[in-house]
Amino acid sequence: MTSQSVDEFRRFLRETTGRLSFEEVEKRFSEALDENPVFAEVERSGALGKNVIIILGGRGCGKTLMLRYIKYKLAKEDWDFVYINGAELAKIAESQGEKGLQQIVEEHDGRLSKDPECRIVLAIDDVAEAPEVAHEYLKNEIELARKHEGAFKLVLATQSERERTFQLLRTVLPEAPHAEMFFGEEPAKIIIESFKSSYINRRPVTSFRGAALINLDAYWSSLRTLDKVERLAEVIVKLADFYAKNAHTCTECVNEISKRGRGLALLALSSIPKLVDALETKIILEYRGAELALNGLGIAELVNGFLADPEMEKLAEKAEELYSELKNLEVSIDVDDVKEALLKSCGVFDYMTPLPNIPVRSVASIDTKRGPRADVIEVKSRMRDGRKELRTIVLHSLRTDKKGYITSGSIKKLKELVQLKVPSEAEMRYLTVLIPAKRHIGAFRGAIGPAEIRREGRDVLPIFIDGLTGIEKALIHLLVKDEKKIPQELLQRVHAVMIGTVVLNLRDSANVPQLAYLMFPHVT
Amino acid sequence: MSVERRSGRKRLVEHIRTDPFIDLAFVQPLINEDDLSVIRRQAEVYNATGDIGENTVAFRTYKSKVKEFVVEVFQKAYPRSIKRDLNEEIVSEKASRAWRALVTLLASQQLMERARAGLGELFPKRYGDLRTCLPVIESMVKEKARSKNRRATEIVKRISKSLDAGAFYDVAPLLWWLNLVMESEVFEALFKYHFIASKRELVEGFVKVAEETLLRIRGHKADFEYMKSEALRALVSRCAELRGQYINKLQNAVVFVKLLRRGVKNPDRWGWFLQDDVLTYAMSVYITELQELSGLEGRELELDITTLLTPRAGAYGGPASALCTLILMSPIFMQYGLEARGEIAVTPADIVIGVLRIFRASKNGEKDLIIGARDLVKEIVRFWEEKDILRRLKLYSRDEATPEALCSKSSFTSSLSLIINAGIGGISITTEKRPELRLPPRMAGFDSLYIRAQQLLLIMQKVWGWEKL
Numbered sequence: 006m007t008s009q010s011v012d013e014f015r016r017f018l019r020e021t022t023g024r025l026s027f028e029e030v031e032k033r034f035s036e037a038l039d040e041n042p043v044f045a046e047v048e049r050s051g052a053l054g055k056n057v058i059i060i061l062g063g064r065g066c067g068k069t070l071m072l073r074y075i076k077y078k079l080a081k082e083d084w085d086f087v088y089i090n091g092a093e094l095a096k097i098a099e100s101q102g103e104k105g106l107q108q109i110v111e112e113h114d115g116r117l118s119k120d121p122e123c124r125i126v127l128a129i130d131d132v133a134e135a136p137e138v139a140h141e142y143l144k145n146e147i148e149l150a151r152k153h154e155g156a157f158k159l160v161l162a163t164q165s166e167r168e169r170t171f172q173l174l175r176t177v178l179p180e181a182p183h184a185e186m187f188f189g190e191e192p193a194k195i196i197i198e199s200f201k202s203s204y205i206n207r208r209p210v211t212s213f214r215g216a217a218l219i220n221l222d223a224y225w226s227s228l229r230t231l232d233k234v235e236r237l238a239e240v241i242v243k244l245a246d247f248y249a250k251n252a253h254t255c256t257e258c259v260n261e262i263s264k265r266g267r268g269l270a271l272l273a274l275s276s277i278p279k280l281v282d283a284l285e286t287k288i289i290l291e292y293r294g295a296e297l298a299l300n301g302l303g304i305a306e307l308v309n310g311f312l313a314d315p316e317m318e319k320l321a322e323k324a325e326e327l328y329s330e331l332k333n334l335e336v337s338i339d340v341d342d343v344k345e346a347l348l349k350s351c352g353v354f355d356y357m358t359p360l361p362n363i364p365v366r367s368v369a370s371i372d373t374k375r376g377p378r379a380d381v382i383e384v385k386s387r388m389r390d391g392r393k394e395l396r397t398i399v400l401h402s403l404r405t406d407k408k409g410y411i412t413s414g415s416i417k418k419l420k421e422l423v424q425l426k427v428p429s430e431a432e433m434r435y436l437t438v439l440i441p442a443k444r445h446i447g448a449f450r451g452a453i454g455p456a457e458i459r460r461e462g463r464d465v466l467p468i469f470i471d472g473l474t475g476i477e478k479a480l481i482h483l484l485v486k487d488e489k490k491i492p493q494e495l496l497q498r499v500h501a502v503m504i505g506t507v508v509l510n511l512r513d514s515a516n517v518p519q520l521a522y523l524m525f526p527h528v529t
Numbered sequence: 530m531s532v533e534r535r536s537g538r539k540r541l542v543e544h545i546r547t548d549p550f551i552d553l554a555f556v557q558p559l560i561n562e563d564d565l566s567v568i569r570r571q572a573e574v575y576n577a578t579g580d581i582g583e584n585t586v587a588f589r590t591y592k593s594k595v596k597e598f599v600v601e602v603f604q605k606a607y608p609r610s611i612k613r614d615l616n617e618e619i620v621s622e623k624a625s626r627a628w629r630a631l632v633t634l635l636a637s638q639q640l641m642e643r644a645r646a647g648l649g650e651l652f653p654k655r656y657g658d659l660r661t662c663l664p665v666i667e668s669m670v671k672e673k674a675r676s677k678n679r680r681a682t683e684i685v686k687r688i689s690k691s692l693d694a695g696a697f698y699d700v701a702p703l704l705w706w707l708n709l710v711m712e713s714e715v716f717e718a719l720f721k722y723h724f725i726a727s728k729r730e731l732v733e734g735f736v737k738v739a740e741e742t743l744l745r746i747r748g749h750k751a752d753f754e755y756m757k758s759e760a761l762r763a764l765v766s767r768c769a770e771l772r773g774q775y776i777n778k779l780q781n782a783v784v785f786v787k788l789l790r791r792g793v794k795n796p797d798r799w800g801w802f803l804q805d806d807v808l809t810y811a812m813s814v815y816i817t818e819l820q821e822l823s824g825l826e827g828r829e830l831e832l833d834i835t836t837l838l839t840p841r842a843g844a845y846g847g848p849a850s851a852l853c854t855l856i857l858m859s860p861i862f863m864q865y866g867l868e869a870r871g872e873i874a875v876t877p878a879d880i881v882i883g884v885l886r887i888f889r890a891s892k893n894g895e896k897d898l899i900i901g902a903r904d905l906v907k908e909i910v911r912f913w914e915e916k917d918i919l920r921r922l923k924l925y926s927r928d929e930a931t932p933e934a935l936c937s938k939s940s941f942t943s944s945l946s947l948i949i950n951a952g953i954g955g956i957s958i959t960t961e962k963r964p965e966l967r968l969p970p971r972m973a974g975f976d977s978l979y980i981r982a983q984q985l986l987l988i989m990q991k992v993w994g995w996e997k998l
Contacts, residue, residue, distance in 0.1 A: 362874075463578070
């Protein structure tokens with residue numbers, strides 16, 4: 006491997022990770038588009054056959070690159086690709102008003118009406134940057150997609166974290182004429198719900214009647230689990246190969262990366278997904294914070310770092326060894342191990358404070374002198390507007406006895422915590438109950454009682470640990486019982502894997518990763 | 530305000546207990562960023578589950594400190610009696626009402642945002658941002674607390690005059706609502722008055738008989754109007770447990786509702802209020818009519834607003850709470866429409882009443898039924914006519930109050946959208962012939978309502994807390 010070719014490859018990666026215009030993306034990425042694993046997944050889903058395609062994702066997830074792929078793919082079928090971005094729409098709206106925007110619609114309508122062979126894909130990138138005045142224009146374009154079904158395709162790409170994105174999903178798209186023909190009945194509800202659930206259900210493409218919603222972050226969430234490290238390693242290698250082919254250099258680098266693929270994958274999983282507050286709900290997305298994100302941008306940065314820094318190479322090697330050890334380790338864990346691992350791991354992050362075994366009255370101001378004690382985690386997440394949101398997680402575990410029944414002591418304490426009104430959604434104080442298996446839900450519900458059952462899923466959160474995979478259990482076991490076995494330089498990363506990845510697999514009875522919503526920080 | 534009605538005590542309105550400025554001082558400390566964020570989230574929970582959050586730390590902390598704040602502020606106005614009269618029981622009740630008033634207020638605003646209908650139409654646009662109202666509340670409290678014997682009516686008049694029309698209409702509905710909730714016993718008395726006065730044949734019959742009997746006396750000149758107005762004043766005195774000469778005490782207790790009216794020439798007079806008021810009259814009619822339509826047999830009528838805002842638990846707890854807020858807010862929607870725009874608004878309470886009236890008339894058992902939107906509006910107009918609401922509305926608005934005109938008004942579809950978005954599963958839209966009306970936010974076409982009677986009745990019963998009986 007020559008240092009010149011590595012440098013060239015790294016330069017290509019560095020330039021790629023910056024903000025690129027569509028023209029630059031098109032120029033840079035012209036090779037092996039069919040080999041990109043993300044595109045392959047979208048292609049398999051049939052999303053490109055729909056009349057309206059919405060592409061969502063956090064910064065750096067590859068939305069513009071996805072548009073490049075759509076252009077390439079549809080060009081084969083003689084579609085004329087028209088690209089415009091939100092900033093250009095804003096300029097048109099500013100200089101010519103709504104008339105200028107209407108002219109675009111009329112131009113497309115005219116072309117399509119005149120020529121029955123004409124087929125147009127209109128791609129609007131960064132659509133959330135378009136001003137409110139453009140909303141009517143967008144509705145008209147959707148109307149056009151209905152009028153010229155099969156001859157006109159509308160592709161909208163936008164960053165998930167932008168506030169206007171939610172406005173687009175909640176009001177503009179559902180209120181477009183004939184929205185129900187594209188999205189089905191109750192489009193406002195269904196679009197937001199599909200977006201929210203796509204990440205947590207690890208489903209990158211949601212197909213509606215005549216539209217598709219592609220959440221690129223959900224593609225990465227489908228790989229955010231320790232039992233898919235090998236698959237993630239493959240994706241990293243394929244992406245590196247894709248970059249290398251487009252950089253026209255250095256296939257040897259790809260070989261090096263493939264040798265440490267699983268190590269790199271484990272390091273990639275040490276990123277923390279982020280939260281965005283949106284219209285009475287929270288959305289999880291992959292977003293770069295202090296650490297790299299698990300997305301196209303993050304993988305490019307990881308590969309770049311791996312090639313540049315020998316320390317990183319060593320780290321990847323150790324991560325690979327650790328992964329092998331985890332894979333071969335067969336252990337069983339209980340609810341208290343999970344609780345301890347959570348308390349240990351959250352202490353590594355500045356925005357979380359573990360408060361083990363403290364009197365509950367100190368966080369819930371209960372009017373009792375004694376009261377129970379509990380393990381508590383305080384999460385202070387900085388919001389986009391600079392405010393800090395304090396979430397208090399009160400941890401309680403339902404232990405089992407030798408016969409596998411929930412002990413009466415832990416049920417009694419759960420009852421007490423609920424009766425003392427420790428959980429309070431309005432004050433963001435949540436009682437998280439770690440439960441060994443789904444079959445114990447009856448004991449949980451019996452303990453909180455019919456009067457308080459409406460709290461389940463709101464501020465009393467049953468979390469089942471039987472959804473954890475073997476490798477995740479092994480990781481928890483190492484963190485709690487055998488921490489010395491984890492190389493010191495990897496320890497921080499392993500704690501991050503616990504919070505960013507394992508927590509995503511700790512789910513409630515409706516398969517919602519409630520703890521993730523409480524422990525992940527906000528996009529700032 | 531009397532927290533507990535004692536059998537011996539006759540006076541319902543008294544200083545301190547029923548001073549709406551003290552009520553504002555109870556609300557004032559809650560309008561800060563930290564508490565408002567808790568209240569905002571609690572409003573979401575209230576709409577979803579019916580829990581109003583009186584066990585939150587924020588509420589408990591507020592309750593433990595509010596007395597100190599109020600006593601300090603009103604020390605000059607009530608130098609001797611404030612500490613004594615604001616006993617623990619009253620402080621606890623007032624604090625609880627202030628909390629409930631704000632939670633329900635924000636709950637209604639959230640419903641409007643969710644439905645993308647009603648804000649700027651049924652209520653002011655900036656309605657949810659309570660901080661914009663804070664300077665008005667602060668100046669009212671400051672003025673009243675400055676010294677002894679400051680006249681409530683003068684303060685309200687002066688401050689309301691100092692506000693431009695936009696600011697006045699932004700703050701008036703909030704002050705009406707706070708007044709209604711915080712002094713709910715006094716308003717209960719007024720609702721009792723409206724309840725009896727709305728039975729026109731009873732009052733007019735008495736006036737006629739009395740005057741005709743007096744005619745037998747030499748020199749007596751019949752004056753039916755005078756007799757009627759005095760009879761009504763006597764009724765209000767009886768309902769408020771107050772001797773006639775103390776009627777200004779009653780006015781002080783309801784000062785925001787009575788005096789914050791730009792549509793009335795001399796709002797401190799009583800004649801218009803007793804005979805022509807819309808806000809309190811409609812509230813009384815809505816509450817009584819809905820209870821009767823929900824299947825009252827053998828039950829006493831409940832007229833206390835704070836009781837109606839009691840948290841509801843279990844199945845339908847959330848929708849029932851949301852519907853309860855919408856019903857109680859409906860007279861304010863109606864009054865705001867009249868005051869701010871001179872328009873007649875069809876409110877959520879009108880729609881529910883219209884539906885229940887048609888349902889009762891159909892004698893359909895508890896089977897589902899479809900009601901044409903036009904038939905529903907016709908029924909609402911009939912209800913307004915029967916209950917003397919229409920005459921009062923026409924006094925303040927030049928709007929046409931025909932079914933055709935009201936059907937095309939956005940207040941009808943906005944109110945319907947609020948009901949549907951509140952999760953009231955018993956009412957949904959459907960199209961029988963032609964989708965001539967549009968329901969926000971998606972502007973879905975419809976011309977009829979599909980009523981799931983059993984579900985709607987269950988929710989209605991939950992609204993009045995009857996499932997406990």
